[in-house]
Amino acid sequence: MTNPAHDNTAPMPSRDWSAWHSRLGIVVMALFFMFAFALRLHVGRGATGAVFGWPHETGILSLRLTAAACCAIAGAALGVSGLLLQSLLRNPLASPFILGLSAGAGLGMTAATWLALAFPPFAWLLMGGALLPASVGALASLALVVAIGRRRGVIDPLTLVLAGVIVSSLASAMTLLIQHLLPFEVRGRIDAWMLGRIPEVTPGAIAWLAGTITVAGVVVAHRLGRAMDAGALSDAEAISVGLDLPRLRVWLLLVAATLAAAATALCGPLAFIGLVAPHLARMVCGARHRLLVIGAALAGMTLLIAAEVVRQIIDLGAGRLPIGVVTAILGSIAFLWLLRRFQPVQA
């Protein structure tokens, strides 16, 4: 039996039907997101385990709203960041992890912690939590990746991936080295951050900043949608239709890195959301990037909130599963399902 998605003889769907189908997909994804958001507001932790229902106690709703909003911001940022990187690198396995952004953010956080402890005048580095060090770390590692990944002044996707692997390994090694210098009791704090966190209480300025960066990033990505459609062609074809490919690649890289840095600063490094969300969006919205950007944002938000709900419900007896572990488990299951579902049928 032939998979219709790969059958050249199958009749092409009409443009109208395809657009209608994609928009319906967005509506369905938005409904899933709203359901997940509402679910998070109805699930929390009591003294002895998960509690379900609307919180009537003073202040509890605000904690749950903050957690859900942080998930939405970080999920949207990671989903769109992953989509832009997959488009830029023409690699379906690309994600913020592959360009060393997460490893760079981790190095920034670890280095700032060490500096603050060794030289107290540097304690201001951690005043906004991880926001400043994680953002600086992510953007510095990106700068290094771009510096290494340019060939004859032009960003080359393949070299960029290899540069990402190099910078990621280097940043991870430096993180381990600095962790080794930290007092034992501080290492646990860094380890906990590296496994991801969903804040229930966060300074308003940090949440607003991360939220504004994410909204701006999604809007810019949406505006780049048509260019990304053309960029999906071969280099020669893209240039022949008038696309300024080098300029597009710089934009994609900058927006993807800024979004990943905002998400990491807010919730720590979270695996798989940036990888899986664009694939889910493609499955539902088709291949047009303007809709894909919205779809990837919705998928990222829904996935991260779902992971947070699972984390609230599962009780290990001595604490909860770190959110990074939940996203990795859920993400790998989702990715395996996508792989099996859409694997091309070999002749």
Added chain:
Amino acid sequence: MIALKPTLIVYQQTESGGPRDEIARLARDRSWHLASWRLDRLADVRDMIHGVGALLGSRGERSAQDLLHRFDRACAPDANAAALGPVILLFATDPPMAFGPGSYVDDLWHALGGSNAIDAGAYPELTVEQMARIDPGWVIVIGSDQLLHAAQRLPVAALREGRIVHAADPGLLEPGAAVIPAIESLRRALAETVSKGPSR
């Protein structure tokens, strides 16, 4: 270790079943005296002080006896600890983490006559919501001033209303003889806080 030519090795085990094989073999081959303790509970600290004193001859034994008297005085029940009611023994805020049953600090708190609001898990990670729902009478913040400031920002009634005891001595976080001055300092902090009442 070989270059240092020790005559005695005092080993703090982190796993059950005695010192690691390579340490035991080295000590046996070179006739080093090897003494090891695993420090999980207050009673383990007491045994260790007694044992180290015995290894160091009569002067060491006298010092150990002095330390043990001090240790017993420090660990005696304290009316101020009992007066606080169920507390959360907080040692991290992001995410919030506390000492629960099975931890060394919980053991100490019970020795002082206090009661712990956490009833499961030695070092459980909590959510802020969980802390708010547990609604402890007081929170004992064990750690630096920075941790205290972070804790004060959490929306938990006890923290908002200043029902906080700050135990800043790092000796509380690591089982060993250094816990004695740390417990003495905790008792002083308790006496001071309870006599003054909540700070806000």
